[in-house]
Amino acid sequence: xxxxxxxxxxxxxxxxxxxxxxxxxxxxxxxxxxxxxxxxxxxxxxxxxxxxxxxxxxxxxxxxxxxxxxxxxxxxxxxxxxxxxxxxxxxxxxxxxxxxxxxxxxxxxxxxxxxxxxxxxxxxxxxxxxxxxxxxxxxxxxxxxxxxxxxxxxxxxxxxxxxxxxxxxxxxxxxxxxxxxxxxxxxxxxxxxxxxxxxxxxxxxxxxxxxxxxxxxxxxxxxxxxxxxxxxxxxxxxxxxxxxxxxxxxxxxxxxxxxxxxxxxxxxxxxxxxxxxxxxxxxxxxxxxxxxxxxxxxxxxxxxxxxxxxxxxxxxxxxxxxxxxxxxxxxxxxxxxxxxxxxxxxxxxxxxxxxxxxxxxxxxxxxxxxxxxxxxxxxxxxxxxxxxxxxxxxxxxxxxxxxxxxxxxxxxxx
Amino acid sequence: xxxxxxxxxxxxxxxxxxxxxxxxxxxxxxxxxxxxxxxxxxxxxxxxxxxxxxxxxxxxxxxxxxxxxxxxxxxxxxxxxxxxxxxxxxxxxxxxxxxxxxxxxxxxxxxxxxxxxxxxxxxxxxxxxxxxxxxxxxxxxxxxxxxxxxxxxxxxxxxxxxxxxxxxxxxxxxxxxxxxxxxxxxxxxxxxxxxxxxxxxxxxxxxxxxxxxxxxxxxxxxxxxxxxxxxxxxxxxxxxxxxxxxxxxxxxxxxxxxxxxxxxxxxxxxxxxxxxxxxxxxxxxxxxxxxxxxxxxxxxxxxxxxxxxxxxxxxxxxxxxxxxxxxxxxxxxxxxxxxxxxxxxxxxxxxxxxxxxxxxxxxxxxxxxxxxxxxxxxxxxxxxxxxxxxxxxxxxxxxxxxxxxxxxxxxxxx
Numbered sequence: 081x082x083x084x085x086x087x088x089x090x091x092x093x094x095x096x097x098x099x100x101x102x103x104x105x106x107x108x109x110x111x112x113x114x115x116x117x118x119x120x121x122x123x124x125x126x127x128x129x130x131x132x133x134x135x136x137x138x139x140x141x142x143x144x145x146x147x148x149x150x151x152x153x154x155x156x157x158x159x160x161x162x163x164x165x166x167x168x169x170x171x172x173x174x175x176x177x178x179x180x181x182x183x184x185x186x187x188x189x190x191x192x193x194x195x196x197x198x199x200x201x202x203x204x205x206x207x208x209x210x211x212x213x214x215x216x217x218x219x220x221x222x223x224x225x226x227x228x229x230x231x232x233x234x235x236x237x238x239x240x241x242x243x244x245x246x247x248x249x250x251x252x253x254x255x256x257x258x259x260x261x262x263x264x265x266x267x268x269x270x271x272x273x274x275x276x277x278x279x280x281x282x283x284x285x286x287x288x289x290x291x292x293x294x295x296x297x298x299x300x301x302x303x304x305x306x307x308x309x310x311x312x313x314x315x316x317x318x319x320x321x322x323x324x325x326x327x328x329x330x331x332x333x334x335x336x337x338x339x340x341x342x343x344x345x346x347x348x349x350x351x352x353x354x355x356x357x358x359x360x361x362x363x364x365x366x367x368x369x370x371x372x373x374x375x376x377x378x379x380x381x382x383x384x385x386x387x388x389x390x391x392x393x394x395x396x397x398x399x400x401x402x403x404x405x406x407x408x409x410x411x412x413x414x415x416x417x418x419x420x421x422x423x424x425x426x427x428x429x430x431x432x433x434x435x436x437x438x439x440x441x442x443x444x445x446x447x448x449x450x451x452x453x454x455x456x457x458x459x460x461x462x463x464x465x466x467x468x469x470x471x472x473x474x475x476x477x478x479x480x481x482x483x484x485x486x487x488x489x490x491x492x493x494x
Numbered sequence: 495x496x497x498x499x500x501x502x503x504x505x506x507x508x509x510x511x512x513x514x515x516x517x518x519x520x521x522x523x524x525x526x527x528x529x530x531x532x533x534x535x536x537x538x539x540x541x542x543x544x545x546x547x548x549x550x551x552x553x554x555x556x557x558x559x560x561x562x563x564x565x566x567x568x569x570x571x572x573x574x575x576x577x578x579x580x581x582x583x584x585x586x587x588x589x590x591x592x593x594x595x596x597x598x599x600x601x602x603x604x605x606x607x608x609x610x611x612x613x614x615x616x617x618x619x620x621x622x623x624x625x626x627x628x629x630x631x632x633x634x635x636x637x638x639x640x641x642x643x644x645x646x647x648x649x650x651x652x653x654x655x656x657x658x659x660x661x662x663x664x665x666x667x668x669x670x671x672x673x674x675x676x677x678x679x680x681x682x683x684x685x686x687x688x689x690x691x692x693x694x695x696x697x698x699x700x701x702x703x704x705x706x707x708x709x710x711x712x713x714x715x716x717x718x719x720x721x722x723x724x725x726x727x728x729x730x731x732x733x734x735x736x737x738x739x740x741x742x743x744x745x746x747x748x749x750x751x752x753x754x755x756x757x758x759x760x761x762x763x764x765x766x767x768x769x770x771x772x773x774x775x776x777x778x779x780x781x782x783x784x785x786x787x788x789x790x791x792x793x794x795x796x797x798x799x800x801x802x803x804x805x806x807x808x809x810x811x812x813x814x815x816x817x818x819x820x821x822x823x824x825x826x827x828x829x830x831x832x833x834x835x836x837x838x839x840x841x842x843x844x845x846x847x848x849x850x851x852x853x854x855x856x857x858x859x860x861x862x863x864x865x866x867x868x869x870x871x872x873x874x875x876x877x878x879x880x881x882x883x884x885x886x887x888x889x890x891x892x893x894x895x896x897x898x899x900x901x902x903x904x905x906x907x908x
Contacts, residue, residue, distance in 0.1 A: 091706055093530045095521025096715070098514055102535070107509025116507045117542065119535035121516070128531065135549075151685035152705065153695065185880055191689040211883050234709070234887070290510055301510075357799070363785025364778025367799045371777025374853055374885055382805030384798065385771070385781045391796030391839060395809075425805065439788055471788055 081114045081252050083142035086132055088157050089231060090123040092147075101146045101229075101236050108240060113254035113305075114142065124154040133164050137224055142248075147231030149214035151193040157228060158217070162201045165219065165226070169199040172206045175215040182213060201228070207243040211235050218247055225251065259312045260303045263320065266340055266484050268330040270298045276326050280319075287319050295473070296480040297340070332487065340483040341369040347490040348379035348429075355486065356425035357383035358396060358417040360408065360434040361450065366479045383430075384421055396420040407443045409435055414451035414462040422455045429489070430455045431482050438471045447471070450478045454485055456493075495528045495666055497556035500546055502571050503645060504537040506561075515560045515643075515650050522654060527668035527719065528556065538568040547578050551638055556662075561645030563628035565607040571642060572631070576615045579633065579640070583613040586620045589629045596627060615642070621657040625649050632661055639665065670719045673726045677714045677734065680754055680898050682744040684712045690740050694733075701733050709887065710894040711754070746901065754897040755783040761904040762793035762843075769900065770839035771797035772810060772831040774822065774848040775864065780893045797844075798835055810834040821857045823849055828865035828876040836869045843903070844869045845896045851885045861885070864892045868899050870907075 085105050091097045102119040109116050117140065122128050136143045148157030162169050175198030183190040197214040200206045204226075207216030212235035219226045227244055229236045265273060270293035274281065277300075281289045287304035302319055306312030324331060333343045348355060357367050357380075364385045370376050386392040389403050398416045406412040417432035431454055438447025446466075453462035463485070467477040499519050505511045516533040523530050531554065536542050550557045562571030576583050589612030597604040611628040614620045618640075621630030626649035633640040641658055643650045679687060684707035688695060691714075695703045701718035716733055720726030738745060747757045762769060771781050771794075778799045784790050800806040803817050812830045820826040831846035845868055852861025860880075867876035877899070881891040 090704065092517075093520055093533065094524050094704075095517045095519070096706060098512060098517045099533070100512055103506075103509045103512045105509070106507055110508050116509075117537065117539075119507065119513070121533035123531065125531075150707075152688045153692075182882070185882065188683060189686060191685055193685050193689060211887075232707075234883075292510065359778070361785070362782070363790075363794075364773070364781030364797075364799065365785065367778030368776070368782045368889075371775070371779065371799075371801070371851070371889065372886055376777075377801060380777075381802035382798070382800045382809060383778075384796070384809075385778065385785075386796045387785070387791060388795035394838065395796060395798075424808065437785070472786055475782075475785065 081142065081254070082140045083109055083114050083116050083144060084118040084120065084136050084140040085116060085144045085146070086129075086136065087119070087121045087146050087231075088124065088129060088148040089121070090125075090154070092121045093123050100233055101231070104233065104237060105144060105146070105240065108245065111258045111260060111303075112245070112248060112252075113256050113258055114248070114252065124148060124156060126156055126160050129157070129160045130164055133161065140224075142225045142227065142252075144227045144229065146229045146236055149197065149216070149228065149230045151191070151197055151214075153193075155196065158196070158199065158201065161219075161226060161228060165201065165221070167202045167204075167219075170202045171195070172198050172200050172215055174208065175200070175206065175213075178208075179213055205247065207239055207247075209235055210238050210242065216243065218244065220251070256305055256307055257309065257312070258303055258305050259309065259316060260301055261316050261320065262334060262336050263300045263302070263323065263331060264333045264335070264338060265298045265300070265327065265330040266296070266332050266480065268298060268327060269293075273298050273300070273327060273330075277323060280322060284319065287315055289319070289323075296477055299336075332484075339369070340480060340487065342373055344483050344487050344490070345370065345373045345376055345379055347487060351490060351493065353428040353490070354379050354381065355429040355431065356381070356421050356427040357430065358421035358432040359383070359385050360387055360392070360417070361437040362433045362475050362478050362482075363387055365475055366431065366433065366482050369479060369483070381425065381427070383425065386417065392417065396424070409443050409445050409449055409451065411451055411453075411462045411464070414453035415455070415460045418453035418455035418462075419460055428456065429486065431486055433478055433482060435465075435474075435478065437475050448474050450474070450481075452478065452482050452485060454489055456489065495556065495668070496554045497523055497528050497530050497558060498532040498534065498550050498554040499530060499558045499560070500543075500550065501533070501535045501560050501645075502538065502543060502562040503535070504539075504568070506535045507537050514647055515645070518647065518651060519558060519560070519654065522659065525672060526659070526662060526666075527670050527672055528662070528666070538562060538570060540570055540574050543571070543574045544578055547575065554638075556639045556641065556666075558641045558643065560643045560650055563611065563630070563642065563644045565605070565611050565628075569610065572610070572613065572615065575633075575640060575642060579615065579635070581616045581618075581633075584616045585609070586612050586614050586629055588622065589614070589620065589627075592622075593627055619661065621653055621661075623649055624652050624656065630657065632658065634665070669721050671721070671723065671726070672717055672719055673723065673730065674715055674717045675730050675734065676748060676750050677716070677737065677745060678747045678749070678752060679712045679714070679741065679744040680710070680746050680894065682712060682741060683707075687712050687714070687741060687744075691737060694736060698733065701729055703733070703737075710891055713750075746898075753783070754894060754901065756787055758897050758901050758904070759784065759787045759790055759793060761901060765904060765907065767842040767904070768793050768795065769843040769845065770795070770835050770841040771844065772835035772846040773797070773799050774801055774806070774831070774846075775851040776847045776889050776892050776896075777801055779889055780845065780847065780896050783893060783897070795839065795841070797839065800831065806831065810838070823857050823859050823863055823865065825865055825867075825876045825878070828867035829869070829874045832867035832869035832876075833874055842870065843900065845900055847892055847896060849879075849888075849892060851888050853885060862888050864888070864895075866892065866896050866899060868903055870903065
């Protein structure tokens with residue numbers, strides 16, 4: 081089973097958008113045992129798209145097109161593919177209802193163009209769009225299968241995972257399966273992780289180990305190709321044990337989307353504890369990351385953004401004398417922020433951030449200087465960090481470090 | 495002048511690496527007035543790469559290959575292209591010296607394979623690699639030009655900018671330059687914007703208008719191809735005036751990276767006003783967006799995250815009776831949050847958010863129901879919104895809407 085991915089959009093050819101859809105789809109197809117031999121990007125040009133379709137049919141069984149399902153004149157993927165297949169476009173009733181409902185709820189004006197979004201290729205299977213309006217289509221001939229997906233990753237990903245993937249598994253059952261397991265690490269750089277596991281990475285053929293660096297964390301994807309799911313899982317387990325024995329202290333969880341914030345919220349729930357936060361340079365970023373986790377209200381009820389010395393005094397009741405004596409970027413200030421926030425809110429734990437986001441220095445301290453304090457019923461501790469890169473990276477690093485500190489504190493407590 | 499980009503690497507086809515090189519090169523080529531019609535990714539497979547080269551020669555003048563110049567067995571781009579062109583690979587003296595020096599300095603053992611890195615295609619121009627070891631090559635025939643670049647973005651980018659770009663400008667002097675201007679809009683969907691400008695978009699050839707939808711905003715890129723920079727800028731100006739006359743009420747700023755938060759901070763600074771914030775469902779996301787703007791401390795000194803009814807009472811002093819009577823997701827609660835936050839912090843303006851982020855409903859109201867209140871010395875107003883999609887999108891939509899409300903309030907005030 082050979083597949084190729086065609087992304088349609090002039091914005092890709094102008095370098096305005098990165099083609100992350102091809103990456104996502106390639107990874108998904110690999111896990112289905114479907115081999116991707118080509119990824120292509122073409123502009124919003126009917127003739128060139130038609131040419132690519134003909135070429136793709138000479139070399140691939142499954143042709144996946146993404147982008148160009150929207151409401152504008154540029155969006156022509158559906159029309160070109162339908163014409164190429166000798167089919168018409170038809171309105172899909174469910175999609176049309178959703179379109180009408182959307183414009184009614186949002187009180188926006190629907191235009192003629194929007195009707196394109198709820199059309200599919202006649203004879204194809206409609207793929208509902210849970211996070212948007214443009215329907216996808218799956219269409220199969222004797223020789224080829226065609227999958228049309230929307231361009232925005234926020235629509236393409238759920239549509240692929242929830243609609244297209246089960247369909248492909250049903251239509252093209254694979255004898256060999258790829259089973260993957262993703263291990264997530266915080267506090268160790270990619271090059272150091274790879275060095276620690278060098279011999280394992282070099283000698284492992286099945287399962288394989290693929291390291292991947294994200295800002296402030298590294299993941300390892302272990303992948304086994306197997307006909308026997310049980311044996312495959314055992315091989316992954318054995319490999320993971322070897323890895324954990326070497327770098328387990330940095331490991332915090334499994335899976336592609338498991339965040340450090342989620343790990344902290346899970347631990348708080350497990351232990352029946354609550355947390356509050358006082359943020360200076362991070363200015364709400366830590367609390368916002370908590371707020372992204374569904375059901376966080378059982379462990380987090382609110383906190384403070386005290387960006388200036390004045391609000392640190394006003395909102396947290398920190399003595400102006402303390403701020404004058406030690407400065408706001410100090411161990412003393414961080415600890416007082418944590419203590420006061422915990423006291424006011426009445427939570428089990430608190431985390432406080434104070435430091436210099438940059439680009440300019442503050443109180444004679446360079447950008448990247450950050451104190452993070454954690455307070456619990458037993459103690460209050462603070463640590464000093466020197467983060468690098470730009471303002472945004474410094475703030476993000478501080479937030480991640482705060483989550484890691486709290487996670488370790490929670491793990492120490494029985 | 496037509497170009498295409500071929501990225502070579504099985505890791506791209508497995509979805510382990512995102513093809514950011516294609517994006518970078520496309521943007522660079524666009525600014526040189528060179529049109530990119532195709533981007534392709536192919537694996538480390540000589541036959542398929544050779545096939546792609548033949549295809550590329552039928553449709554492009556300039557063929558850029560990236561990746562596959564390294565020392566491993568997989569790295570075969572140079573060999574395949576040389577063979578295709580009927581040329582040999584030869585050692586480049588400068589590159590060889592650099593290779594030797596590197597292994598001496600790092601005291602690592604040089605392998606036979608490493609010698610590949612300092613080879614170039616005979617008859618080609620060597621492109622030194624400032625940040626790595628693998629040399630690039632520029633090779634020109636009567637019909638075509640070939641540019642071979644290394645895969646790691648940290649090597650490709652400086653090599654392109656410092657070596658290849660000047661070479662391309664010299665070999666293919668473009669009489670015409672591309673000048674772009676990006677207009678940013680909030681509060682109007684892509685389809686509606688396009689409908690309002692339908693005739694302009696359809697008839698405009700030079701300058702062109704390219705709409706692009708991002709979450710919660712739309713940008714229009716106006717691009718003119720011109721020999722005369724002054725005349726080009728005038729044409730852009732004239733086109734912009736037509737656009738502003740129709741959809742100017744939704745326009746908020748210029749450029750690829752100008753955020754709505756930045757626009758608000760700029761306005762606050764211009765008017766010498768300050769703001770505070772009280773966030774429930776957004777849980778710090780609005781304040782964190784403010785915190786991302788350098789120098790925000792002159793207009794923002796801090797605010798509140800009151801996620802529960804309890805913290806709304808405790809931190810903002812909202813009467814529990816009000817919350818009981820109207821609920822936390824109510825106009826009254828939003829207004830009280832704004833009023834109290836502004837009073838406590840002593841700022842000129844305040845913004846407050848209360849609503850249902852989901853996935854579950856709250857107080858009988860569905861996910862997406864959000865009240866946003868703005869308070870100033872003159873008045874307090876609140877508006878009800880029904881945002882859609884998932885938790886994360888609902889929170890982000892609320893934040894963007896909050897910025898837009900505050901921006902409009904600031905524009906109304908002299």
